[in-house]
Amino acid sequence: MSLFTLERTVPLSLDEAWRRLTDWPGHGDLVPLTRITVATPPPTGVGTRVVARTGVGPLLFDDPMDITVWCPPLDDEPGLCRLEKRGRVVLGWAEIEVRPGPGGRTRVLWREELRVSFLPRALDGVVTSVAQTMFGRVVNGLLRRG
Numbered sequence: 001m002s003l004f005t006l007e008r009t010v011p012l013s014l015d016e017a018w019r020r021l022t023d024w025p026g027h028g029d030l031v032p033l034t035r036i037t038v039a040t041p042p043p044t045g046v047g048t049r050v051v052a053r054t055g056v057g058p059l060l061f062d063d064p065m066d067i068t069v070w071c072p073p074l075d076d077e078p079g080l081c082r083l084e085k086r087g088r089v090v091l092g093w094a095e096i097e098v099r100p101g102p103g104g105r106t107r108v109l110w111r112e113e114l115r116v117s118f119l120p121r122a123l124d125g126v127v128t129s130v131a132q133t134m135f136g137r138v139v140n141g142l143l144r145r146g
Contacts, residue, residue: 001092001113001114001115001124002092002112002113002114002115002124002125002127002128002131003111003112003113003128004111004112004128004131004132004135005109005110005111005112006108006109006110006111006132006135006136006139007107007108007109007110008107008108008139008140008143009101009102009105009106009107009108010101010105010106010108010143011105012105012106012143013106014073014076014078014079014098014099014100014106015072015073016106017098017106017108017143018072018073018079018098020142020143020145021081021096021098021108021110021139021142021143022044022081022096023142023145024036024037024038024044024050025037025038026142026145027052027138027142028052029141030137030138030141030142031052031054031134031138033054033055033056034052034053034054035052035053036050036051036052036053037050037051037053038050038051039051039064044067044070045067045070046067046068046069046070047066047067048066048067048070049064049065049066049067050064050065050066050067050083051063051064051065052065061087061088061089061090062087063085063087063089063090064085064086064087065083065084065085065086065087065094066083066084066086067081067082067083068082068083068084069081069082069095073098073099076100078097078098078099078100079097079098079099080095080096080097081095081096081097082094082095083095085114088117089116089117089118090114090115090116090117091114091115091117092112092113092114092115093112093113093114094110094111094112094113094114095109095110095111095112096108096109096110097109097110097111108139108143110135110139112131112135114127114131115127
């Protein structure tokens with residue numbers, strides 16, 4: 001499995017950083033050839049299913065993820081969301097955490113462990129590098145949005 005962590009410190013409130021990072025369809029706007037939908041009724045919480053559909057034509061696959069931890073930030077308390085990836089192609093988990101940072105800013109931690117089912121473990125380093133670059137761009141893009 002590929003494990004990586006992204007860290008950012010942004011001039012946003014905890015609530016605003018959380019709102020932007022948990023805008024599931026917004027993730028799809030930033031991942032090439034991907035559309036993300038929420039397959040369960042609102043509000044978002046434990047048990048919510050998010051599905052990323054990636055590809056073109058016959059080369060299309062779904063990446064279903066279930067939210068297993070949903071603790072939005074409250075006042076100055078950190079927030080944490082954990083998604084378990086339950087697809088046939090992509091497996092693993094992701095955690096999104098927001099916590100108070102220096103100077104009234106917000107510290108964002110994105111931790112992810114993933115495995116692409118049809119790739120040999122010898123390519124885990126390549127998967128880590130590609131995923132870290134792609135998700136780094138997603139995190140940056142989401143945090144820049146208004």
